[in-house]
Amino acid sequence: MSTRHLLPCTACGKSVPVSPSQAGGAVTCECGARLDVPRLGEMRNLPADESVPPQAAAWSFRNGVLSAGLLIAGALAAGAGWFAAVEPAPPAPPDAAARTESVQRQLDAMPPAQLFQLYTEIYKPLIDRGFQEFKSPEDVATLRRIDQCRLYRNVLVGAAGAVVVATLVLVGVAPK
Ligand SMILES: [Zn+2]
Numbered sequence: 117m118s119t120r121h122l123l124p125c126t127a128c129g130k131s132v133p134v135s136p137s138q139a140g141g142a143v144t145c146e147c148g149a150r151l152d153v154p155r156l157g158e159m160r161n162l163p164a165d166e167s168v169p170p171q172a173a174a175w176s177f178r179n180g181v182l183s184a185g186l187l188i189a190g191a192l193a194a195g196a197g198w199f200a201a202v203e204p205a206p207p208a209p210p211d212a213a214a215r216t217e218s219v220q221r222q223l224d225a226m227p228p229a230q231l232f233q234l235y236t237e238i239y240k241p242l243i244d245r246g247f248q249e250f251k252s253p254e255d256v257a258t259l260r261r262i263d264q265c266r267l268y269r270n271v272l273v274g275a276a277g278a279v280v281v282a283t284l285v286l287v288g289v290a291p292k
Contacts, residue, residue, distance in 0.1 A: 120164070192275045
C-alpha cells in the first residue's frame with residue numbers, strides 16, 4: 117500500500133505529492149524549493165493525495181488487456197460458432213435395402229458373361245475394400261466440407277483458448 121500524501125511547499129504553497137518511500141528524505145518542488153519530507157509517522161497527518169491513485173495506471177492496463185483479450189477470444193469463438201453453424205449435414209447413410217433390391221434386379225436381368233465382369237470389376241473390390249468406397253461425388257464433397265468446417269472451427273476454438281490463456285498470463289504478470 118503506497119498512499120501518497122501532499123506536502124505543502126513552504127515557498128510557493130503548492131502541494132508536492134510524496135510517497136512513504138520518500139519519508140525522512142527531501143523533495144524538490146516545481147518552484148525549485150527543497151523540502152524536507154516528514155517521517156512516516158508524521159506523513160500520515162498530511163492530506164492524502166486522492167487525485168492520482170498510484171494503482172490507476174496498472175489497473176487500467178490490466179483492464180485494457182482483459183477487455184481486449186476477452187473481445188478477441190469472443191470474436192474467435194463467434195467465428196468457431198459460425199463454422200459450426202454452416203457445417204453441412206452429413207450425407208444420408210445409403211439405403212442398404214433399396215440398394216440390395218436394385219442390385220438384385222440388375223443381376224437378374226444380366227447375362228452370365230456380364231455378371232462375371234460386374235463381379236470382378238465392381239463387387240470383388242467392393243467386398244475387399246468395404247462399402248465405404250461406394251460414395252457419390254456429392255457425398256465426398258459434403259464430407260470434405262464437413263472436415264474443413266471442423267478444422268477451421270477447431271483452429272478458432274484453439275486460438276480463442278490461447279488468447280484467453282495469454283490474457284490471463286498478461287493480467288497475472290501486470291504490476292499490481
Ligand atoms: Zn514550491
